[in-house]
Amino acid sequence: MGEQEEKKSAKKEKIPRQKMAEQEPKERIKNFQEVPYGFTPEQAMLEASRCLKCKKPKCVDGCPVNINIPEFISLIEQGKFIEAAWKIKEQNALPSICGRVCPQEEQCEKLCVLGKKQKPVSIGYLERFVADYERASGKIQLPKIRPKTGKKVAIVGSGPAGLTAAGELIKLGHDVTIYEALHLPGGVLVYGIPEFRLPKAIVQAEVEYLKALGVKLEVDVVVGKTITVDELFEQGVDAMFIGTGAGLPQFMDIPGEELNGVYSANEFLTRNNLMKAFKFPEYDTPILRGKKVATIGGGNVAMDSARTALRLGAEKSYIVYRRSRAEMPARIDEIEHAEQEGIEFHLLTLPLEIYPNEQGYVKAMKCQRMQLGEPDESGRRRPVPIPGSEFIMDVDIVIVAIGNRPNPLIPQTTPGLQTQKWGGVIADEATGKTSREHIYAGGDIVTGAATVILAMGAGKKAAYAIHKELTGEDLSASLPKGENKQE
Amino acid sequence: MPSKIISNEKIAPEIFKIVLVAPQIAKKHRAGQFIILRVGERGERIPLTVVEKDPQAGTITLIYQVVGKTTMWLSDKKAGEELQDLVGPLGNPTEIENFGNAVAIGGGVGCACVYPIAKALKEAGNHLTIIWGARTKEHLLLEKEIAEISDRLEICTDDGSKGTHGFVSEVLKRMIEQKEKIDYVIAVGPVPMMRAIVELTRGPGIRTVVSLNSIMVDGTGMCGSCRVLVGGERKFACVDGPEFDGHKVDFKNMMTRLRVYKEFEDLAKEKYQEERGR
Numbered sequence: 080m081g082e083q084e085e086k087k088s089a090k091k092e093k094i095p096r097q098k099m100a101e102q103e104p105k106e107r108i109k110n111f112q113e114v115p116y117g118f119t120p121e122q123a124m125l126e127a128s129r130c131l132k133c134k135k136p137k138c139v140d141g142c143p144v145n146i147n148i149p150e151f152i153s154l155i156e157q158g159k160f161i162e163a164a165w166k167i168k169e170q171n172a173l174p175s176i177c178g179r180v181c182p183q184e185e186q187c188e189k190l191c192v193l194g195k196k197q198k199p200v201s202i203g204y205l206e207r208f209v210a211d212y213e214r215a216s217g218k219i220q221l222p223k224i225r226p227k228t229g230k231k232v233a234i235v236g237s238g239p240a241g242l243t244a245a246g247e248l249i250k251l252g253h254d255v256t257i258y259e260a261l262h263l264p265g266g267v268l269v270y271g272i273p274e275f276r277l278p279k280a281i282v283q284a285e286v287e288y289l290k291a292l293g294v295k296l297e298v299d300v301v302v303g304k305t306i307t308v309d310e311l312f313e314q315g316v317d318a319m320f321i322g323t324g325a326g327l328p329q330f331m332d333i334p335g336e337e338l339n340g341v342y343s344a345n346e347f348l349t350r351n352n353l354m355k356a357f358k359f360p361e362y363d364t365p366i367l368r369g370k371k372v373a374t375i376g377g378g379n380v381a382m383d384s385a386r387t388a389l390r391l392g393a394e395k396s397y398i399v400y401r402r403s404r405a406e407m408p409a410r411i412d413e414i415e416h417a418e419q420e421g422i423e424f425h426l427l428t429l430p431l432e433i434y435p436n437e438q439g440y441v442k443a444m445k446c447q448r449m450q451l452g453e454p455d456e457s458g459r460r461r462p463v464p465i466p467g468s469e470f471i472m473d474v475d476i477v478i479v480a481i482g483n484r485p486n487p488l489i490p491q492t493t494p495g496l497q498t499q500k501w502g503g504v505i506a507d508e509a510t511g512k513t514s515r516e517h518i519y520a521g522g523d524i525v526t527g528a529a530t531v532i533l534a535m536g537a538g539k540k541a542a543y544a545i546h547k548e549l550t551g552e553d554l555s556a557s558l559p560k561g562e563n564k565q566e
Numbered sequence: 567m568p569s570k571i572i573s574n575e576k577i578a579p580e581i582f583k584i585v586l587v588a589p590q591i592a593k594k595h596r597a598g599q600f601i602i603l604r605v606g607e608r609g610e611r612i613p614l615t616v617v618e619k620d621p622q623a624g625t626i627t628l629i630y631q632v633v634g635k636t637t638m639w640l641s642d643k644k645a646g647e648e649l650q651d652l653v654g655p656l657g658n659p660t661e662i663e664n665f666g667n668a669v670a671i672g673g674g675v676g677c678a679c680v681y682p683i684a685k686a687l688k689e690a691g692n693h694l695t696i697i698w699g700a701r702t703k704e705h706l707l708l709e710k711e712i713a714e715i716s717d718r719l720e721i722c723t724d725d726g727s728k729g730t731h732g733f734v735s736e737v738l739k740r741m742i743e744q745k746e747k748i749d750y751v752i753a754v755g756p757v758p759m760m761r762a763i764v765e766l767t768r769g770p771g772i773r774t775v776v777s778l779n780s781i782m783v784d785g786t787g788m789c790g791s792c793r794v795l796v797g798g799e800r801k802f803a804c805v806d807g808p809e810f811d812g813h814k815v816d817f818k819n820m821m822t823r824l825r826v827y828k829e830f831e832d833l834a835k836e837k838y839q840e841e842r843g844r
Contacts, residue, residue, distance in 0.1 A: 298567060299567045304595070349783055
């Protein structure tokens with residue numbers, strides 16, 4: 080840290096990092112509404128004033144989509160909230176989503192210079208604030224679209240990678256169509272992430288924004304089945320981006336996983352989020368409501384599942400995780416929210432078997448206590464069973480949230496598209512280019528289950544690579560600043 | 567995307583035939599594949615087998631039995647109205663080849679699933695025996711169509727109102743006992759029927775394929791709701807099936823999983839019937 084910034088850091092110490100007001104845990108476990116209310120304008124300006132305005136901002140280095148963070152924060156400080164939102168949108172088409180689900184503590188905020196002495200600027204909460212402010216104001220600004228190139232690009236999957244790629248390519252003048260297998264666009268943002276963490280109206284608004292830019296959307300189309308990749312090319316598509324995600328749930332391979340009441344996290348969350356099973360019988364899709372629910376896993380998806388179970392009326396909702404809290408991949412915010420709501424954490428605990436009642440529904444789960452041994456290939460200490468530590472847990476629903484493999488539909492139906500042994504599509508990290516000409520891929524289908532923002536970063540890189548292939552213009556070095564105009 | 571209804575009529579007690587506009591599905595569908603539909607905004611997603619397609623007209627035909635709310639709601643839809651969503655074709659097509667002597671067995675509404683497969687088997691050159699079962703003669707489906715494609719046709723009814731008095735499995739049992747040459751069996755129907763069939767063919771080692779109608783949500787491998795145990799391994803009916811080697815399927819588990827939402831289904835149906843009555 081430079082000397083000058085060090086001084087500023089000392090001077091600004093008086094203003095604490097602002098916190099968003101939240102629904103009380105006791106109340107929120109009875110509903111599916113969003114937990115934080117967001118900043119007030121005053122809070123946002125106060126928080127923005129904490130920024131040191133570093134000459135060489137480290138935070139930007141931590142952002143997978145290269146948002147000009149100090150500039151948008153400076154606009155907030157001046158009370159120019161809408162301008163701040165537009166500044167973000169130059170680089171990121173989905174700020175109200177990223178402001179909510181990005182792991183900022185691992186990215187921009189981790190590198191914030193202020194964070195060395197005190198708490199970093201809450202960049203994520205500020206991003207969320209201005210994006211919401213813009214949406215509420217109705218002054219949604221459409222960026223300038225380049226003249227039509229006449230090139231057709233197909234985007235397969237409308238999750239974060241696909242939406243981002245579509246947003247970039249439409250601005251560059253290409254004809255863009257997104258194909259979505261489900262009946263609603265958004266991918267994991269809609270079927271996976273619960274309403275209380277990411278309201279579906281927000282995802283809908285972001286999709287509407289893309290449509291307003293000219294992106295075409297076709298739902299209920301399973302590429303690989305309804306139409307194959309090769310058929311799309313025969314129909315005149317010039318290039319394609321595949322962002323079909325990690326949609327194939329993994330199970331533990333322990334006895335009893337086929338019992339009634341054992342869900343993959345994908346199924347549990349899809350029934351609830353996409354199909355609105357929490358509103359049964361107003362909505363038709365059912366979901367089992369347990370009294371004692373065990374969610375296996377330590378990631379964000381596990382937290383989402385355990386907190387959803389609580390909102391569906393569980394008396395007890397447990398997280399069962401084989402390592403310790405330090406190794407949990409979930410965001411700190413999510414773990415804290417789960418704890419506040421009364422989720423019980425059974426750490427260093429490994430499920431061994433699930434037992435049925437007479438009707439074939441879950442009755443109990445046998446677990447074993449673990450202790451941490453030597454670090455494994457992931458660098459985390461390997462959990463080792465403690466002999467003789469088996470015990471029975473009384474549960475009636477088990478949710479398996481231990482990860483997903485890439486969805487196989489496109490690799491299976493696209494000759495020449497090379498995949499890794501574990502099923503992921505092989506794609507160049509910098510461009511998303513696959514083994515097939517004109518086909519690019521990014522997001523979880525390439526990396527395995529990761530984060531929304533990494534998928535968005537991959538979508539953006541691939542969009543520029545596609546643009547380069549179609550027009551010869553290289554944007555990868557200088558990301559476009561996108562002159563804005565008021566519509 | 568939404569799909570327009572061309573016609574929707576009752577063809578047997580509680581059984582309906584619906585013709586839908588679906589050009590892309592009509593073009594791509596192959597025997598054994600299914601679709602997923604949603605009747606309306608708040609509806610659930612249900613899988614149904616495609617019975618016939620007309621790529622020229624751009625239409626597909628489904629046959630369904632009114633069991634719960636969704637199928638009852640579907641049966642109330644009129645020609646000219648639209649279904650909220652229709653997606654497909656999903657699942658793997660049946661592996662069709664000239665096996666020699668093929669036996670296609672349908673029970674109840676499962677006959678709707680068997681018919682296109684039987685037709686494809688016939689077209690591939692098989693000597694085709696069809697064993698067709700229903701509760702009564704009124705419940706028999708697609709009789710004219712199967713008469714046209716079968717080399718030999720055995721009709722069974724539970725009440726004896728037409729053909730053999732008894733189950734389809736009894737006809738197959740007789741064929742096996744009489745040492746008739748059977749190279750391939752496809753059976754679709756209620757789980758107990760499929761289970762009875764595979765037990766008969768297991769001893770003589772006759773290749774037997776069954777099509778499983780598991781509970782599904784997305785139908786693309788994403789949720790795992792449709793998982794079944796096949797040879798002790800977990801398979802997803804939507805992307806690994808819907809057809810499996812019948813000798814390896816754990817039907818007991820399948821049966822249990824099909825009942826998982828029974829209470830909910832009854833409640834939803836009751837509520838819909840009340841609304842409908844008003």
